[in-house]
Amino acid sequence: MKSTPAPLGPKADKDTVRRNNLSLVLRAVRDVGEAGEATRAGVAARVGLTRAAVSSLVEQLLDIGFLTESGKTFSGQAGRPGTALKVARTGPAGIGVEINIDYVSVCVVDLAGTGRVRQTEHLDNRGAPPGEVLARAARIAARTLESAREQDLHPVGAALGLPGLVRGGSVHQAPNLGWNRVPAEELFANALDGLRPGRTALAVRSENEANLAALAELWFGGLDKVRSFLYLTGEIGVGGALVIDGELLRGAHGFAGEIGHVVVDPAGPECRCGSRGCLEQYAGQAALLRAAGIDGAGGVAELERRARAGDARAVAAVDGAGRMLGRVLSGAVNLLDPDAVVLGGIYRGLMPWLSPPADEELTGRVVSGLWSRDGGRLRASSVAGDAARGAAALVVRDVLTDPVAYAW
Amino acid sequence: MKSTPAPLGPKADKDTVRRNNLSLVLRAVRDVGEAGEATRAGVAARVGLTRAAVSSLVEQLLDIGFLTESGKTFSGQAGRPGTALKVARTGPAGIGVEINIDYVSVCVVDLAGTGRVRQTEHLDNRGAPPGEVLARAARIAARTLESAREQDLHPVGAALGLPGLVRGGSVHQAPNLGWNRVPAEELFANALDGLRPGRTALAVRSENEANLAALAELWFGGLDKVRSFLYLTGEIGVGGALVIDGELLRGAHGFAGEIGHVVVDPAGPECRCGSRGCLEQYAGQAALLRAAGIDGAGGVAELERRARAGDARAVAAVDGAGRMLGRVLSGAVNLLDPDAVVLGGIYRGLMPWLSPPADEELTGRVVSGLWSRDGGRLRASSVAGDAARGAAALVVRDVLTDPVAYAW
Numbered sequence: 001m002k003s004t005p006a007p008l009g010p011k012a013d014k015d016t017v018r019r020n021n022l023s024l025v026l027r028a029v030r031d032v033g034e035a036g037e038a039t040r041a042g043v044a045a046r047v048g049l050t051r052a053a054v055s056s057l058v059e060q061l062l063d064i065g066f067l068t069e070s071g072k073t074f075s076g077q078a079g080r081p082g083t084a085l086k087v088a089r090t091g092p093a094g095i096g097v098e099i100n101i102d103y104v105s106v107c108v109v110d111l112a113g114t115g116r117v118r119q120t121e122h123l124d125n126r127g128a129p130p131g132e133v134l135a136r137a138a139r140i141a142a143r144t145l146e147s148a149r150e151q152d153l154h155p156v157g158a159a160l161g162l163p164g165l166v167r168g169g170s171v172h173q174a175p176n177l178g179w180n181r182v183p184a185e186e187l188f189a190n191a192l193d194g195l196r197p198g199r200t201a202l203a204v205r206s207e208n209e210a211n212l213a214a215l216a217e218l219w220f221g222g223l224d225k226v227r228s229f230l231y232l233t234g235e236i237g238v239g240g241a242l243v244i245d246g247e248l249l250r251g252a253h254g255f256a257g258e259i260g261h262v263v264v265d266p267a268g269p270e271c272r273c274g275s276r277g278c279l280e281q282y283a284g285q286a287a288l289l290r291a292a293g294i295d296g297a298g299g300v301a302e303l304e305r306r307a308r309a310g311d312a313r314a315v316a317a318v319d320g321a322g323r324m325l326g327r328v329l330s331g332a333v334n335l336l337d338p339d340a341v342v343l344g345g346i347y348r349g350l351m352p353w354l355s356p357p358a359d360e361e362l363t364g365r366v367v368s369g370l371w372s373r374d375g376g377r378l379r380a381s382s383v384a385g386d387a388a389r390g391a392a393a394l395v396v397r398d399v400l401t402d403p404v405a406y407a408w
Numbered sequence: 409m410k411s412t413p414a415p416l417g418p419k420a421d422k423d424t425v426r427r428n429n430l431s432l433v434l435r436a437v438r439d440v441g442e443a444g445e446a447t448r449a450g451v452a453a454r455v456g457l458t459r460a461a462v463s464s465l466v467e468q469l470l471d472i473g474f475l476t477e478s479g480k481t482f483s484g485q486a487g488r489p490g491t492a493l494k495v496a497r498t499g500p501a502g503i504g505v506e507i508n509i510d511y512v513s514v515c516v517v518d519l520a521g522t523g524r525v526r527q528t529e530h531l532d533n534r535g536a537p538p539g540e541v542l543a544r545a546a547r548i549a550a551r552t553l554e555s556a557r558e559q560d561l562h563p564v565g566a567a568l569g570l571p572g573l574v575r576g577g578s579v580h581q582a583p584n585l586g587w588n589r590v591p592a593e594e595l596f597a598n599a600l601d602g603l604r605p606g607r608t609a610l611a612v613r614s615e616n617e618a619n620l621a622a623l624a625e626l627w628f629g630g631l632d633k634v635r636s637f638l639y640l641t642g643e644i645g646v647g648g649a650l651v652i653d654g655e656l657l658r659g660a661h662g663f664a665g666e667i668g669h670v671v672v673d674p675a676g677p678e679c680r681c682g683s684r685g686c687l688e689q690y691a692g693q694a695a696l697l698r699a700a701g702i703d704g705a706g707g708v709a710e711l712e713r714r715a716r717a718g719d720a721r722a723v724a725a726v727d728g729a730g731r732m733l734g735r736v737l738s739g740a741v742n743l744l745d746p747d748a749v750v751l752g753g754i755y756r757g758l759m760p761w762l763s764p765p766a767d768e769e770l771t772g773r774v775v776s777g778l779w780s781r782d783g784g785r786l787r788a789s790s791v792a793g794d795a796a797r798g799a800a801a802l803v804v805r806d807v808l809t810d811p812v813a814y815a816w
Binding site: 035067165171173175228240242244249251252253254255256257258259261262273275285311327328330331332334335336337338339361364365367368369372 | 565578580583648650652657658659660661662663664665666667669670671681682683728735736737738739740742743744745746747769772773775776778779
């Protein structure tokens, strides 16, 4: 019975407390700012510090340019009018770079979490060696950084989103890219540094792209009370991520969430992962288009168009994929009992035809009998699985956690 | 981005700190006591408090009878010899009651986590109404409490383990018992109170039995560094539980872990849960015995005997179940990337025939390619899925967390 409430530590030193409280106040202003106007009094009430303490912390955040204030506002409560506080739209930021099979998307996010600059290029990353793909992504990132500078936004770090098993800065395996043991962070950082002579090198981190898309959904998706969910993103592959109590579940090796390789039929078609009959072979983009009789050129847009027009083959293809998704999801729901299942990527636009068969399987196969009664547990992603924004926001989270460390 | 480090609270008051530190010291003595002799100096070093503070806390724990001391011990380090401290073998304890399909097992655990009294009755709980089953369990518990009293052990609460979906004190659904919405805690508590006139009523809680077995494995199973694992227990049904970073994952409704109802074949045999082709229909006890051609009388002991004797049908039955387990587990491992998968209940004794096909499926189907390389990730439960001990230990955990609350 190694249950372990932590020992009550020695009283934290003053500097640590102040840095922590600066973070609290900054985040409170951001959170209130989403819904209305933040004042010193409102922030004090929210974080449980005195009005005087909050005023002093706000001054420091104004000084380092992380907050701005404007006009007078009347809170409706007794007392003096306050000025409205806002998180600064300039200064520290994060840059996220999603490298997927057939596109690269780069996003710069400001302190408020708002996406401010975006560059996306559609291209086939399967054709080129990993070093070249990462160098191309670095070129797009460098251009995006220039645009950000013009808006006086200064990313303090970069995060890469990659469609595979990512650990310790490397891609262990990305079957659909054909990558094995690629030191992605290093290759990208070196390429980016080479493009920005004289500039400070950016710290680079990397993460599975579905994990980042799930974080974007958690942070920006308006999920309300949903804190535990399973996130699926339909792409060339089928990516997945698990968020439990508002945190990513990474697993023992950092490889959790690989729902695309849950077996549907043990004797089914070979999968690039080495197994057979994985979900990806039934509900991935290639399988969907093939079943609908659409060649690469038309793509998912054409599939959506045909389904909307009532094309029987297209509807049947999506219905079949939805049924397979539902079966695999019913197992995952029996295992995890999440608040919700969120479908992103190409699934988002296909929900009208995908969701009914998936929901039917879930209703029939989830043991609690609560699947249908609760309602609304299967839902479309609100931001189309935006891994780049999630990546950029991951960098910004560091700034919000300890603003002083990023002041200049 | 609602990431939420908690505000640094006001300094905890003295009483809270002292109660917390009493818990720390008590648990330190228990943990050290598992491996060697605990002294005041050793405990002080372990918990990071001064020797003087620990001495004072130890005195209080000796006073209330939660610790005992004996003899002099030489630690091998400089300084005076200390006396060896031990967690008391009498006083506060926990009682756990596992009600399964074909048995009831009751266990009393002392402060050190040691099982001290055990009563198990094999009987068929499917035949009787829920109230009668719970009354019978209460009678067994009452007799066990008498035995505990003779050893001067005084359970401060009871925990029920039940083979189904348990929430808010009730069994929402237990397909193999045929229970729906049974207020198990209340029925059990009333029956137990009726059997112990004049005694203080015991607080009763309830939990899914696989969850409790997984906790027993975590606390007493010698799992070493394994902190995240998937636990399966083969019984009439197939129960499951997830432990993530040393904590049970309960899920949105408290129903997580139902791996027995992950679908293997969507058109397979009907399951009592209402779905079709669930894992339970291929790897549950009934399916195993049927495939081996063994009727109810012989049971799992007979299946083990025949497999050991090389009976082809018995070996094939277990092999087939292992293959199905492996397929479902590969999906769960792709989803969760746990440190280990632990098989308990009837699977424990069947491992020689069950484990090779399961491991083969896992090796072929887990995407990371790390399944086989890491080794030892599929393992037999060390305590045969002892839900009753886990239940009793759950009660004891409360005592260890705040000893003062349970002092008399």
